[in-house]
Structure formats: structure tokens, C-alpha cells
Amino acid sequence: MTKTISLGHRLRYPITIVKIIKSPGDEIKKQDPLMQYSFKWMETVGDHIRGDTWQEERVTIADWDSPVDGEIRQWRIKEGEVITADCPCLVVQETCSHEIQFQGLCAICGKDMTEVNWASESRDTERAPINMTHDQTSLTVSEVQAQRAEQELQRRLLRQRKLSLVVDLDQTIIHACIEPTIGEWQRDPNNPNYESVKEVKSFQLNDDAPRGLASGCWYYIKLRPGLEEFLRKIADKYELHVYTMGTRAYALNIAKLVDPEQKLFGNRVISRDENGSMTAKSLQRLFPVSTDMVVIIDDRADVWPRNRPNLIKVVPYDFFKGIGDINSSFLPKREDFLAPPPAAALPAPTNNGQPQSKNDTGVATDDKAEKPSALEELVNMSGADNPALTQRQIEQQARELEKQIKDRPLLHLQEQIDKEDEEAEKTTPEAVSGGERPSSPPHQRHHLLLDDDRELHFLEKHLTGLHEAYYREYDRAVSTNPSAVPDVGRVLDSLKSRVLRGTKLVLSGLVPIGMDVRKSELGLQVANFGAELRDRVSRDITHLVVSSARPRTQKVRQAAKFSSIKIVTQEWLLESLTQWKRLDETPYLVDIHPADHEPGDIDEDEENLLPPDLEDGQMSPVDALKTFNWGAADEELDEFLASPSDDEDDEDQDGASTDRDTANGDGENGEISRKRKHVDDDDESAASETENADDNSSSLSKKQRLARERPGSSLRAEYHADADTSLPTPQVTGDEGETSVSNGGSRPIEQTVAADMADDDDSLDIDEDELEADLIAEFEAEEREEQEQQQRTEDQQREEG
Incomplete structure (x- = not known):
């Protein structure tokens, strides 16, 4: 070469x-x-x-x-x-081109590829960087060799008219747990769950992974209903590969249960031990050159960040209630999770006796734990070559498995159901009337584990339809270009986008607060299936999808005003996405509460008052209020309304002065004891009138002084929107015109201000008739003085002339 x-x-x-x-x-x-x-x-x-x-x-x-x-x-x-x-x-x-290497040696000539000398700028190991085998991470090939291998694979699949199908294990085709309760139920025919667990398979995992209490435990595996027939039919149209985040020993044991004769998967099994990342999956691990003929089925879409177009997301298989994915410690936490509610409410799992909280999506979470985004976890956890990280993840998984063995969540859930059955028996007519009870205790009427999943039935239809559509496209393309190979991702996207095309959806209560609905996992799925996702309810919306647990939200009250909007539960959306068909909304319509139809109870923005989107960099006029200290303003207002008036403060000061004067024997000043007393007595002496006039003058001066000394109130601050904003100032909702007073009632601000002004008028303590007379006398005196001044000027001019 x-x-x-x-x-x-x-x-x-x-x-x-x-x-x-x-x-x-x-x-x-x-x-x-x-x-x-x-x-x-x-x-x-x-x-x-x-x-x-x-x-x-x-x-x-x-x-x-x-x-x-x-x-x-x-x-x-x-x-x-x-x-x-x-x-x-x-x-x-x-x-030798050294295109195939194994454990640092050239598989062709046997030379050491790790040798470095001063004559070369790179290692020879970089000449074969691609690992494309399932079970050997030490075997690598060059890019040229990988292209040859993939081209040969494509030619073989096209001759057989097949596609490649990558299959996830946990909660996609099987559900696993290690709780010993399952084995006990399998050995107890009288247990209400006996029929459900009869088909559960089990094995002991013997590998070198440190699991503490979980070492050597039994793994209980429930195959998804219809799995055997599903794989048999799909294997005629697809070449199957297993891709799991479990260990290789775990993956091989599952493969033996699912494919005991190795006719379906063969040795095409890849685990986290051979994966290039400990937290994300990638088709490039198996198909480094082209993914045009590869389809994925997985219950997690967020772990395929680079291959979403090739993914068919399935509903997670949750047979063992509350267990989840036992290998989830090697994956980022779910951002959101759309699933139908259980037929009967089950008691929430506990954490050391304390119930766990649930987020808006129905997933149990720890109240104290902060939930980072999937992207942050992929960044923080990525790197399969980090031994410390790998060790922490293994230890975390060991703790979770030990907790499952110790806490036995399935047993506790069944005990709760049994307790509810006993309580129900006490309310039967026989128990109430005091009739005889049967000699033997009745069996529990309800069981925890249900095996009514139908996901594989729809998944088989989707894969069959995709296979037919792909080869129709291939037949059309090959007639004009023999080397043309269609992209299965584009074909799959075309099929999905037809399902909800023409619908305009608003989601309510299905995505955690603070998350961008369009970037959430549910939002990405909705958009992938052809629906247009909106943030606000408006007249042109076709569907409002709400959580069954929260059927009365602000968006529901808004949508109830428009008869054209169908308000449905999330089951409608889930079933439509599962069946790839827009279902009839009638069985899923939400019963609207009568109060939600009353327009007077709806506190909402006027329709189309705000623009649907802001320009890049444009700020809302209410953004300036986000930094305003409303708590301090409320405290200042309460303090102002509850504090004594300025007149009362002055009264207290004058009263104190009067008491001191009286104690000193000054009886003349002691007569002035109340500042608000009107001067109506005509028999008072001139001295008393002078003193009262001084008091009135000092009252006004004192008010002015206190007004100047009072600190500025933040309530008087003005906030103006930017000149370039197109958003109007929010209108008054009807509550702003009221202010609370010290006695617990409320009155309009206008009345409060008017009352304060009346108090100020009283505090001047001046007789209006006397004031008018004084003003008239002063005016007449000024007029007489002007006339006399004018007369003197005229006389002087005559004398000089």
C-alpha cells in the first residue's frame, strides 16, 4: 500500500x-x-x-x-x-499498512504499534482507531478497512432485503429486578401474584464486579409479553444486535434467556464494557462509517444524542412496580417521563419510612436532590476511560441493589394492597350486620403485578411498515442509481411526521417547571410526530393535553372558553405516539368543572394582547420589576398604615410638655392640653388666642419638618419599559385599588388619602370666619395704603409744577 x-x-x-x-x-x-x-x-x-x-x-x-x-x-x-x-x-x-491491530500489535506483521521514536510525530496505533466488533475492544481497524467492512455488510443486507436493528434490553424487551420476594411468590401458589410471576426467569450473575450484599444474588427477568413471537417475525426482516448498559456477563445471560439457541442475536452483543462511553450510546460504535440501514428500539431517547433520527422510542416496560432500570446508575436521570397512570392508585415507595416526593411527571424523586439536565450529566459523567468515575458508578449500583434486597419494595406494596382489602371487608354487609365469617381467611382480591402490556404488538407493525417503506424507496432509487442506499432515518421521520400533522398542541402539567418544553424529551417527541407545539392557549389551538392528576389548571380554564379546543389527558397523546395513529379524542376528553366555564373566574391576559415571541435581545417591561424588593415594600406599607399619625405624635409630645409644665406649677400653659381642640370660645383672652395661633403655626411647621425627614419610600419609585419594547404595561386586575388597614379591613386608597387630608385640615386649628375677616382687613389696608401713596405722588408733582 x-x-x-x-x-x-x-x-x-x-x-x-x-x-x-x-x-x-x-x-x-x-x-x-x-x-x-x-x-x-x-x-x-x-x-x-x-x-x-x-x-x-x-x-x-x-x-x-x-x-x-x-x-x-x-x-x-x-x-x-x-x-x-x-x-x-x-x-x-x-x-505493512498496519490496518488491523490487536492489543497494540499489528495483526498482519506482528510489530509493536505502541513504539514511539523521534523520527515520527504520531503513534502507529492511531492508524487503526476504529473498534467495530461487538465483543473485542482490543481489536481495531483503520478507517479504510472499516469502510470496506460496512460496504460488504450493506451489500449482504440489500441482497437479503434486510435492515439492522439495535435492541436495548432493560425496560425495552425485558424487566429485571433482584428482590427475593419474587422467588418467594413463585413458590407460593396461594399468593395473588403467583400467576403473574410463573413465567419469570432467573439466573445468578457470577462475575468480578463488587456488589457487596448483592453479590451472588438471583436476577429475576420478566420477558415482555409476546417477545418470542416478536423476535421471530422481526428476524426475517432485520439483523438483530443487542446494545445494553449492563455488564457483558449480564448481557450474555439475558441473551441466553431470550435467544437460547443463538439464532437471533448470535454473538452480536455489546455491553458497557465494550462501549466507548459510560453514559451514552452511539451507533458509531458498531457502524462507524454509515448508519443509513440501522434502526434502534429503546425506552430512552436521551442516551442516543447523535442518532435520534434512527430511533423508535418504546414505552418503558415496568412489570416490577417501582423498580425501574437496575442499570440506570450508568445513565443520566430521565428529564421527563410520559406514562399512563396506574389503574388503581398504588402507595408511594418510601425512603427509610418517609414517602418520596414526585415531580410533575410522576417520577419519584428525592426532595433534597437537585436534578441536573441530561446534557449536564452527559458532560459530567462522560469518559469511559476514567477509572475513578467507573468505580463510583459501580459502587452506586451496588448500593441500589442492596437497597432493593433490604427494603423489598414489592413486598411492602403488596402488603399495602392487602391492608386495603381487609379494610374493605370490614365495610361489607355481612361484617356490618355481625354475620358469621368464613372459617378460612379469604384470598387477597387484588394483586400488584399486572402483565397486560401490548407494546410489542404495535412495535412489530411499526418495524414492518418501516421495512416496507425503506425498500420501496430503495427500489425507486436503484432504478436510476445502482449504488444508491436510502437513509432509513429520513424514511422513519417521514412515517412519524404523518401521525399528528396539522395539530397544534399545548401541554399542561406534563413538563417540569423551568424546563423549555420544546427541548424536553416529550416536546421533542411531539415535534417528531408532526405536531406544532405552542406555549399559550389561543383560538387556533387544536388540543390541550393535560395531566390526569391535575385536570384543573389555568390553561384548562382558558381552553374551556373555546369549543374548538379538545382538552384531553396525556393518555391520548401516549396512545397516539405508541400506535402511530391519531386516535379519537372522545374517550380521553377531560370533564371540565362547571366553575371553569365561568369567565368571571378566569384571570388571564386578553387574547393576543402579548406578541407570541420576543425579538432576540428584547426585554419584557416587567423584567425591571423582577429585582424590586416587594417584601420590603409590603413591610414599609404595613408599618406606615399601622403607625400613629403625625398629629398623634405631636399630641403625645404636647401632652408630655403639658404634664411637665403642670408639675412645675405653670397653670396657664396647662390649659392647652389638646392640639385638635377648635378655638370656639369668644371669651378667651388675647393671650390665649396668641398661644393658639402659635400652636397652629408650629403644627404646620412640624408637619413640614417630619415630611422632610421621612426617608424616601420604594413605593414611590417609577419603573418605565424600554423604548424599544413592544409589550404594554400590565393592566390592573382589580386588587390594586385596595389597601389593608390596621383593623384588618380594607378601604380604597382614595378614601384613605381623603381622610388623611381631612385630618391635616383639622390639625391647622384655625376658625374659617376669623381667617376670612383677617384676609379682607389685610386686603383693605393694602388698598388704602396704595391710594394714599398715589395721592402723595400727585400732590408732589403739582407742587413742583
Whole structure:
């Protein structure tokens, strides 16, 4: 195989080719000198101690050594040529291309590929970086060899008119748990779950993984209903591969249960031990060049970030209630989870006796645990070559398995059901009337485990339809281009997008608060199936999908005003996505509460008042209020309304002064005891009138002084929207005009202000008649003075004339 060799990046360019040592046809070995080159550089010379130095140009001649073994076929440079940057210089016929390597050795010539020397800039292991075998991570091939292998695989599949199908295990085709209760129920024919667990298979996992209490325990495996027939039919149209995040020992044991004769999967099993990542799956692990003929079935879409177009997401198989995926410690937590509610409410699993909380999607969570996004977990947890991370994940899985053995959640759930049955028996007519009870205790009427899953029935239809659509497309393409291979991802997307095409959906109570609904797992699925996802209820919406647990939300009240909007539970959406068919909404319609039809009870924005979207960088006018301290404002308002008025404060001060004057024997000043008393007595002395006038003047001065000293209120702050915003200021909803008072009631602000103004008028303590008379007298006096001044001026002018 010929290979073009470059000069490399380590030379001190520009260089000049001085002499070519080896000629075309010569055999060469690694580190043999092939040619000589020269380069110029500057040397500092002189007396370094005294600082008397200068730069002088030097010319150095060096050898360029061979980085490979082989035979020279062609030189692409010549003597005397000046080269300024790295470029191809030599074509060599290699003795071995090292395209297939195993455990650091070339599988063809046996040389050590990990050897590094100064003549080469890279390791030979980089020449075969692709691992595309299921069970050997040490066997790698070059990109050219991988392309050959995939092209051969495609030709074989096209001849057989098949596609490749990658199958996940846990909660896709099987459900696993290790709780010993399952074995006890299998041995007890009188247990209500006996019929459900009869078909549960089991094995002991013997590997080197440290599991503590879980080491050597029994794994109980429930195959999804109809799995045997499903795999038998699908194997005629697809070549099956297993891809699981469990260990290889676990995957091989499951494969033996599912395919005991190894006719379906063969040795095409890949586990986390061979995966390139501990948290994400990738088709490039098996199909590094092209995924045009590969389909995936998995209950998790978030672990296939680079291959979503090839994925058919299935409803998780949850036979063992509350167990989940026993290998979930190696996967990011689910962002959201759309599943139908159970037929009967089951008691929530507990955590050390305390019930766990559930988020909006119905998944039990820890109240104290913060839930990072799937992307953050993939970033934080990625890296299969991190031994510390792998060890932490293994230890976490061991703790979860031990907890399952110790807590026995299935047993506790069944005991809760039995207890409810006993309570129900006490309310029967026989028990109430005191009749005789049967001699033997009755069997429990309800059982925990149900085996009514029908997912594989619909999945078989989807895969069969996809296979037919793909080869119809292939037949059309090959008639004009024999080498054409359609992309199964585009065909699959075309089939999905027809399901909900033309619908406009709004989701309510199905996505956790704070998550972008369009980036959530549910939002991505809805968009993939052709629906248009909206954030707000409006007249053109076709469906409002709500959680069965929360049928009365603000969006439900808004949608109830429009008869054209179908308000359905999430079961309608789930079944439509499962069956790939838009189902009739009638069985899934939500019963609207009568109060939700009353427009007066709806506190909502007017229709189309706000634009559907903001421009990039545009801010809402209410954003400025997000930093406003409403708590401090409420406290200030309460303090202002509950505090005594300024007049009362002054009254207290004057009363204190009066008491002091009385104690000193000053009876004249003691008569002035209340500031709000009107001066109505005409018999009061002039001295008393003067004192009252002084009091009125001091009252006004005191109010002005207190007003100046009062700190500024944040309630008086004004907030203005940006000039470029298109959003109007929110309108008053009807509650802003009321303010609470100290006695617990409420009155309008206008009345409060008017009452305060009346108090201020009273506090002036002035008789209106006297004030009017004084003003008239003052006006007349000023008028007489002006007339006298004018008369004196005229007399003076006459005398001078």
C-alpha cells in the first residue's frame, strides 16, 4: 500500500533542500536518513556578563529521517528547493499498512504499534482507531478497512432485503429486578401474584464486579409479553444486535434467556464494557462509517444524542412496580417521563419510612436532590476511560441493589394492597350486620403485578411498515442509481411526521417547571410526530393535553372558553405516539368543572394582547420589576398604615410638655392640653388666642419638618419599559385599588388619602370666619395704603409744577 509522507511540523521553516540521499526504488527503514536540509537562525553572541551582545545569523544542516518502513516510489521535492511550510515530500510503498491491530500489535506483521521514536510525530496505533466488533475492544481497524467492512455488510443486507436493528434490553424487551420476594411468590401458589410471576426467569450473575450484599444474588427477568413471537417475525426482516448498559456477563445471560439457541442475536452483543462511553450510546460504535440501514428500539431517547433520527422510542416496560432500570446508575436521570397512570392508585415507595416526593411527571424523586439536565450529566459523567468515575458508578449500583434486597419494595406494596382489602371487608354487609365469617381467611382480591402490556404488538407493525417503506424507496432509487442506499432515518421521520400533522398542541402539567418544553424529551417527541407545539392557549389551538392528576389548571380554564379546543389527558397523546395513529379524542376528553366555564373566574391576559415571541435581545417591561424588593415594600406599607399619625405624635409630645409644665406649677400653659381642640370660645383672652395661633403655626411647621425627614419610600419609585419594547404595561386586575388597614379591613386608597387630608385640615386649628375677616382687613389696608401713596405722588408733582 502506497503512503504519502509529509515533512512534518517540527522543522524550522523555511528550509532549503541540500541533498537527497535515497533514490526511488531504495528500501528504507525507520530512522534511516533520506535527505539533508538547511535552515537559518539567529544566535546571540558577545559578552553576556557585560551585556555587550548582538545577533548573528547562523546556517545549520540537518538530516531528515524516515518515519516508516518500505520502498521509495517518488520524491516530490528537489535539491535547492526552498520550502516554507509542511508539505508532502515522499511516496512510499509500505511493507505493512498496519490496518488491523490487536492489543497494540499489528495483526498482519506482528510489530509493536505502541513504539514511539523521534523520527515520527504520531503513534502507529492511531492508524487503526476504529473498534467495530461487538465483543473485542482490543481489536481495531483503520478507517479504510472499516469502510470496506460496512460496504460488504450493506451489500449482504440489500441482497437479503434486510435492515439492522439495535435492541436495548432493560425496560425495552425485558424487566429485571433482584428482590427475593419474587422467588418467594413463585413458590407460593396461594399468593395473588403467583400467576403473574410463573413465567419469570432467573439466573445468578457470577462475575468480578463488587456488589457487596448483592453479590451472588438471583436476577429475576420478566420477558415482555409476546417477545418470542416478536423476535421471530422481526428476524426475517432485520439483523438483530443487542446494545445494553449492563455488564457483558449480564448481557450474555439475558441473551441466553431470550435467544437460547443463538439464532437471533448470535454473538452480536455489546455491553458497557465494550462501549466507548459510560453514559451514552452511539451507533458509531458498531457502524462507524454509515448508519443509513440501522434502526434502534429503546425506552430512552436521551442516551442516543447523535442518532435520534434512527430511533423508535418504546414505552418503558415496568412489570416490577417501582423498580425501574437496575442499570440506570450508568445513565443520566430521565428529564421527563410520559406514562399512563396506574389503574388503581398504588402507595408511594418510601425512603427509610418517609414517602418520596414526585415531580410533575410522576417520577419519584428525592426532595433534597437537585436534578441536573441530561446534557449536564452527559458532560459530567462522560469518559469511559476514567477509572475513578467507573468505580463510583459501580459502587452506586451496588448500593441500589442492596437497597432493593433490604427494603423489598414489592413486598411492602403488596402488603399495602392487602391492608386495603381487609379494610374493605370490614365495610361489607355481612361484617356490618355481625354475620358469621368464613372459617378460612379469604384470598387477597387484588394483586400488584399486572402483565397486560401490548407494546410489542404495535412495535412489530411499526418495524414492518418501516421495512416496507425503506425498500420501496430503495427500489425507486436503484432504478436510476445502482449504488444508491436510502437513509432509513429520513424514511422513519417521514412515517412519524404523518401521525399528528396539522395539530397544534399545548401541554399542561406534563413538563417540569423551568424546563423549555420544546427541548424536553416529550416536546421533542411531539415535534417528531408532526405536531406544532405552542406555549399559550389561543383560538387556533387544536388540543390541550393535560395531566390526569391535575385536570384543573389555568390553561384548562382558558381552553374551556373555546369549543374548538379538545382538552384531553396525556393518555391520548401516549396512545397516539405508541400506535402511530391519531386516535379519537372522545374517550380521553377531560370533564371540565362547571366553575371553569365561568369567565368571571378566569384571570388571564386578553387574547393576543402579548406578541407570541420576543425579538432576540428584547426585554419584557416587567423584567425591571423582577429585582424590586416587594417584601420590603409590603413591610414599609404595613408599618406606615399601622403607625400613629403625625398629629398623634405631636399630641403625645404636647401632652408630655403639658404634664411637665403642670408639675412645675405653670397653670396657664396647662390649659392647652389638646392640639385638635377648635378655638370656639369668644371669651378667651388675647393671650390665649396668641398661644393658639402659635400652636397652629408650629403644627404646620412640624408637619413640614417630619415630611422632610421621612426617608424616601420604594413605593414611590417609577419603573418605565424600554423604548424599544413592544409589550404594554400590565393592566390592573382589580386588587390594586385596595389597601389593608390596621383593623384588618380594607378601604380604597382614595378614601384613605381623603381622610388623611381631612385630618391635616383639622390639625391647622384655625376658625374659617376669623381667617376670612383677617384676609379682607389685610386686603383693605393694602388698598388704602396704595391710594394714599398715589395721592402723595400727585400732590408732589403739582407742587413742583
